[in-house]
Amino acid sequence: MKSAVVIFPASNCDRDAAVALEQVTGEKPAMVWHADTDLPDVDLVVLPGGFAHGDYLRCGAMAALSNIVRDIKAKAEKGLTVLGICNGFQVLTEAGMLPGALMRNAELKFVCKPVGIEVAESQSVFTRRYENGQHIVFPVANGVGNYVADEETLDRLEGEGRVLFRYAGGDNPNGSARNIAGIVNEKRNVLGLMPHPERVCDPLLGGTDGRALFEGLLESLS
Amino acid sequence: MTVQNDVSPEIVREHGLSVQEYARIVELLARRPNLVELGVFSVMWSEHCSYKSTRAHLRRLPTKAPWVLQGPGENAGVIDIGDGDAAVFKMESHNHPSFIEPYQGAATGVGGIMRDVFTMGARPIAMMNALRFGAPDHEKTRHLVAGVVAGIGGYGNCMGVPTVGGEVNFHASYNGNILVNAMCVGLARADRIFRSAAKGAGNPVVYIGSKTGRDGIHGATMASAEFSEDSQEKRPTVQVGDPFTEKLLLEACLELMETDAIIAIQDMGAAGLTSSSAEMASKGGSGIELDLDRVPQREMEMTAYEMLLSESQERMLAVLKPGREAEAERIFRKWELDFAVIGRTTDTGRMVVRHHGRVVADIPVHALSEEAPVYQRPLARPARQSGKPAYDRTKPIAESLLKLVGSPDLCSRRWIWQQYDWSVMADTVQWPGGDAAVVRVHGSNKALAITTDVTPRYCRADPFEGGKQAVAEAWRNLTAVGAKPLAITDNLNFGNPEKPEIMGEISMSIDGIADACRALDFPVISGNCSLYNETNGEAILPTPAIGGVGLLKDVHRMARIAFRREGDAILVIGETKGHLGQSLYLREIEGLESGAAPPVDLAAEKRNGDFVRELIESGTVDTVHDISDGGLLVALAEMALAGDMGALVSLPADCDPIPFFYGEDQGRYVLGVAPEDAKTIAAQANATGLTATLLGRTGGDKIAVDGAGALPIGALRRAHEGWFPAYMGADELPPTN
Numbered sequence: 026m027k028s029a030v031v032i033f034p035a036s037n038c039d040r041d042a043a044v045a046l047e048q049v050t051g052e053k054p055a056m057v058w059h060a061d062t063d064l065p066d067v068d069l070v071v072l073p074g075g076f077a078h079g080d081y082l083r084c085g086a087m088a089a090l091s092n093i094v095r096d097i098k099a100k101a102e103k104g105l106t107v108l109g110i111c112n113g114f115q116v117l118t119e120a121g122m123l124p125g126a127l128m129r130n131a132e133l134k135f136v137c138k139p140v141g142i143e144v145a146e147s148q149s150v151f152t153r154r155y156e157n158g159q160h161i162v163f164p165v166a167n168g169v170g171n172y173v174a175d176e177e178t179l180d181r182l183e184g185e186g187r188v189l190f191r192y193a194g195g196d197n198p199n200g201s202a203r204n205i206a207g208i209v210n211e212k213r214n215v216l217g218l219m220p221h222p223e224r225v226c227d228p229l230l231g232g233t234d235g236r237a238l239f240e241g242l243l244e245s246l247s
Numbered sequence: 248m249t250v251q252n253d254v255s256p257e258i259v260r261e262h263g264l265s266v267q268e269y270a271r272i273v274e275l276l277a278r279r280p281n282l283v284e285l286g287v288f289s290v291m292w293s294e295h296c297s298y299k300s301t302r303a304h305l306r307r308l309p310t311k312a313p314w315v316l317q318g319p320g321e322n323a324g325v326i327d328i329g330d331g332d333a334a335v336f337k338m339e340s341h342n343h344p345s346f347i348e349p350y351q352g353a354a355t356g357v358g359g360i361m362r363d364v365f366t367m368g369a370r371p372i373a374m375m376n377a378l379r380f381g382a383p384d385h386e387k388t389r390h391l392v393a394g395v396v397a398g399i400g401g402y403g404n405c406m407g408v409p410t411v412g413g414e415v416n417f418h419a420s421y422n423g424n425i426l427v428n429a430m431c432v433g434l435a436r437a438d439r440i441f442r443s444a445a446k447g448a449g450n451p452v453v454y455i456g457s458k459t460g461r462d463g464i465h466g467a468t469m470a471s472a473e474f475s476e477d478s479q480e481k482r483p484t485v486q487v488g489d490p491f492t493e494k495l496l497l498e499a500c501l502e503l504m505e506t507d508a509i510i511a512i513q514d515m516g517a518a519g520l521t522s523s524s525a526e527m528a529s530k531g532g533s534g535i536e537l538d539l540d541r542v543p544q545r546e547m548e549m550t551a552y553e554m555l556l557s558e559s560q561e562r563m564l565a566v567l568k569p570g571r572e573a574e575a576e577r578i579f580r581k582w583e584l585d586f587a588v589i590g591r592t593t594d595t596g597r598m599v600v601r602h603h604g605r606v607v608a609d610i611p612v613h614a615l616s617e618e619a620p621v622y623q624r625p626l627a628r629p630a631r632q633s634g635k636p637a638y639d640r641t642k643p644i645a646e647s648l649l650k651l652v653g654s655p656d657l658c659s660r661r662w663i664w665q666q667y668d669w670s671v672m673a674d675t676v677q678w679p680g681g682d683a684a685v686v687r688v689h690g691s692n693k694a695l696a697i698t699t700d701v702t703p704r705y706c707r708a709d710p711f712e713g714g715k716q717a718v719a720e721a722w723r724n725l726t727a728v729g730a731k732p733l734a735i736t737d738n739l740n741f742g743n744p745e746k747p748e749i750m751g752e753i754s755m756s757i758d759g760i761a762d763a764c765r766a767l768d769f770p771v772i773s774g775n776c777s778l779y780n781e782t783n784g785e786a787i788l789p790t791p792a793i794g795g796v797g798l799l800k801d802v803h804r805m806a807r808i809a810f811r812r813e814g815d816a817i818l819v820i821g822e823t824k825g826h827l828g829q830s831l832y833l834r835e836i837e838g839l840e841s842g843a844a845p846p847v848d849l850a851a852e853k854r855n856g857d858f859v860r861e862l863i864e865s866g867t868v869d870t871v872h873d874i875s876d877g878g879l880l881v882a883l884a885e886m887a888l889a890g891d892m893g894a895l896v897s898l899p900a901d902c903d904p905i906p907f908f909y910g911e912d913q914g915r916y917v918l919g920v921a922p923e924d925a926k927t928i929a930a931q932a933n934a935t936g937l938t939a940t941l942l943g944r945t946g947g948d949k950i951a952v953d954g955a956g957a958l959p960i961g962a963l964r965r966a967h968e969g970w971f972p973a974y975m976g977a978d979e980l981p982p983t984n
Contacts, residue, residue: 028418034491034494034495034582034583035405035407035490035491035495037405037406037494037671038407038671039721040673041671041672041673045673074409074671075407076404076405076490076491076494078491078492079405079489079490079491079492079494080405081491109523133399134397134665134666135397135401135404135666135667135668136665136666137404137664137665137666137667137668137669137670138665153260164673166404166405166668166672173252178296181346222672223673224670224671226673227673229687229802229803230670230673230674230675230676231670
């Protein structure tokens, strides 16, 4: 599986994503600058966490207009697998590649902590190595992670099995609608999620629940 | 040059310069300074930049060891951590700005200390913060806590550098003068350290980063005077931070440092362009010429005075090898940052500044640095508090424990650290809540342990013992995770040094720090002094904060505070005499801030610590907590809370329960050890002259003291976790007890 990680100005989880990808796939991902116009030939592209363009205007708004996202959007329509984590999720909603939007956390504070998450749907390239309903722990680290969409969209997401991850056990860290932590697009090749699977791929850092996500991608895309 | 003499005695006074200092400036220049030059002298000779009150005393601190690659005097200190790696660190205060404008004050404090570290060629890998606020019931405290925490998070989170720990105290002496001390630790290659000496003439001086505005003018001068009622009027002297630009500056600087184009580099911190250019020239033994018309400017019609004294953030000054400008410019343009050649180095030994084609300042560099005043201010030895305060022997042990773990100084800081991204960079092995934070050295099996410590109430009672204790506690916290303590950075926060009793506190604290550093082989490699922390004549508690860094050679041989296994034996290493003076027990339960500070026996400290560290390194012990604020029973409660597992302990024969469980004797650790090892370890300890006390065992869901009651973990947790969110969220203050 060939992969790439995009670097926007003030991305800050690009290295973390690259390390996790290399650990699981054994191959270093290509690091791609936001101003580049063409994505290299890869099977997976990761939009990492961070504060692209300082979160100015709206989180992800300026990054969504970058050269590289224009190319990623076109390739995703043809089936390229895209994973947006945290700020990457915000970029995907701003680019119109996923429905809804991320708002400021309900408590209006940045929150960084491990949270219990339920795998709501294991039928996807991202979650195939998890069981339906499996409980896992990923850390969140965001100030703008409160997922919102209109009721019709939320019903559709749930009806079509496009909510892949939900906050579980009554601990919704940011007030997201219907406890949504991660969703896919209609074609099921673009995932956006607020928690950080790449930070839990090493037992020393408090868990390995994130590995299965990357292993599932490796299995599907190799 | 034409010297317009618009400098009146009032203007000299407004610049914080004394009559004698002004006379000395005239002597050094062999003429009267103009207003621009006066401004330059005023910041360079300010307490903040010149250390004029403390310099003579700071010389007593030990700063050398075979592993010290760079001691005090650079942007940050550097130590060798093996395999060609170096750790770069420093702690710095941003007290005055944070009181006036807590969000921006704290945010720019974080930004400033990060620049100090990446200027040296290091990638920042961890942040710590030592915070002191006023009494919880003071009208401003909650607002200041909220603003400072949000500011630290706002800046550090965007930078993508984990904030991994720190400390927080509340005390009425900080009501009008909070302390915000930020520490940054970075990682560099030992053979790729960048310094600030601008050696050689004819080299281009380049300005990189943000544009210059009018913000922060005279920030350094503000930090060198006391506050009064009208301090809010000083808001315009507080800088505004932009972590986005800083993140770009970090990446651009590290990219430029991959080349060999840089001769010297220095961040523009306090006193901005003036201080960075003068210091670089001074250290390089060169001169410097600046053309202000080339400085990237954010505002219209800025004067030379404003540009030289601006403290706009996210700026750096570098001296490049000639001919390398275009290569450097390409990197900064890629990161969308300003880049301008604004001058060159010379061999004249003078700092010459031009604006609109005219020379507006012409000053010998040595007059700004080497000739800056150094004062031996009069000092009075402050009276040491002594004696053993009386206490009520009938107070129930368990009830007091519940009060203590839920008190403002001992309760959980989760409300704070959940607002900091402590897990970004995916190397944080121990996050806030333990004895020291542990951050892996990326891509290796080793790790750095980091802590910040000082107990200001001890320092007030006895500045000498308090200074020793701050260093000893930092050493102990690093030891408790299994790290070998290597070096410290000190952030000396005191009141007005022109008062002999304050100067006495400073001098005695430094002596205490120096003694402990020598005994523990734990040199000072960087630091910062923050004086004039007074409001309306009332000084803060003396607060010499110590930031310590240690090395774990194998991150898998590490201890944590959490109880891990039911049935582990609980062993206390170190002697418990039951020292209640200045304890939190006395303050929270008896309402007394009195008695002698606990003495630190440095030889015992070293023996006990070395013994514990060897047990961790050999893989025999993985559960350790040092005993500090609150004493032994509070340490046990913290271990129980972290492990969600209780303990049953009994009082040794002939011990008085309250002093035994709540005394704050120094040099002690609690260990959780396999029952079959307990006797051997105790025997080993006794054989080497250490005190080891077998206290009980882990297990169950209560902290139980044989014959003195029990507390369910759930109740302890509610008390421990409850205070902070209730305090920050409530309209009414929660009861502190």
